[in-house]
Amino acid sequence: MDAIAVQNLHRVFKANVGRIRRQTKEVTAVDDISFTVQPGELFGLLGPNGAGKTTTVKMLTTLLLPTGGSARILGYDVVTQADQLRPRIGFIFGGERGLYWRLSGMDNLRYFASLYHMEPAVTKQRIPYLLEMVGLAGRANEKVEGYSRGMKQRLHIARTLLHDPEILFLDEPTIGLDPVGARELREVIRNLQSEEKTILLTTHYMFEADALCQRLAVIKDGRIVAHGSPEALKQDVQDLSVVEVELFGVSEVILDQLRAQPYVDTVSVENRNQKQALFIQSPRGAEVVSDILRLLDGTRIGKVAVREPTLEDAYVRLVGGDT
Ligand SMILES: Nc1ncnc2c1ncn2[C@@H]1O[C@H](COP(=O)(O)OP(=O)(O)OP(=O)(O)O)[C@@H](O)[C@H]1O
Ligand SMILES: [Mg+2]
Helix, strand or coil, X not given: CCCEEEEEEEEEEXXXXXXXXXXXXXXXXXXXXXXXXXXXXXXXXXXXXCCCHXXXXXXXXXXXXXXXXXXXXXXXXXXXXXXXHHHHEEEEECCCXXXXXXXXXXXXXXXXXXXXXXXXXXXXXXXXXXXXXXXXXXXXXXXXXXXXXXXXXXXXXXXXXXXXXXXXXXXXCCCCCCHHHHHHHHHHHHHHHHCCCEEEEEECCHHHHXXXXXXXXXXXXXXXXXXXXXXXXXXXXXXXXXXXXXXXXXXXHHHHHHHCCCCXXXXXXEEECXXXXXXXXXXXXXXXXXXXXXXXXXXXXXXEEEECCCXXXXXXXXXXXXX
């Protein structure tokens, strides 16, 4: 049986727009997505802001009703069997509060355990075990207010594991963490797999999905635009090279001219402080650099480099546009 089976899942939001004459506008956040996740698998849902990741996770965790399609988790329908399903899943949403900062990490877990009516005999062993698992054993008696964001996020994970759910939903677990905190958290997530948990993780970062997930779906404007292993997605860009140009202000007109070149596959721009990085994916690599520079004539440019594509480039190609 699939751990998660999603079939044509759909969600429309009605938003009020217009201040004088009220009108309702429909936003399709999730547009007929289908995928399955196998037991014990770490599956990634990857996509840019507003792609529909959180909306999907909310429907799968019974927090939001779908407006179409269906989803089964461990065989339970998320709408009609939500009560049976809830005790068997755990979830965390990025940047979530929900911890008691005046209490220690240990006391937070004790508090939530009593809230869930867990047997004291069970929690006596389980809490130290979980604190150890998320790397907080040495800091368990300190107040949470003194924890780093990464430590708080790891405590959230311990909290959501209290009732030993079979499936975990992690919505952007590393958001807002510094690189070290994010790396430590990824380590914890990886270790959860040895606990044979099924995990669905959402992220903005291709490299994070690459580092953690066995399979992933890339979602854009509520639709799945690619689906498979990170290796399979890399295959997609294997024959391209990336020309990277440092710029100081570039016009849309020039970008459109670049996009129109027959040798150009994808153009994207990333803003970096005062400057921009322009990425041009092309099957012809170094030989097109002089032509690109000719098109950029009149634009102030810095460093220019040609490199092999990464999984990040595959992602940019799939979701397109400027980052
Ligand atoms: N309660 C709501 N009412 C109206 N529109 C909503 C609501 N929640 C989400 N949306 C819209 O649905 C779309 C998908 O949003 P969602 O939060 O699922 O995206 P996301 O992929 O999680 O993005 P992010 O990476 O920013 O977290 C967006 O256009 C968003 O504005
Ligand atoms: Mg989100």
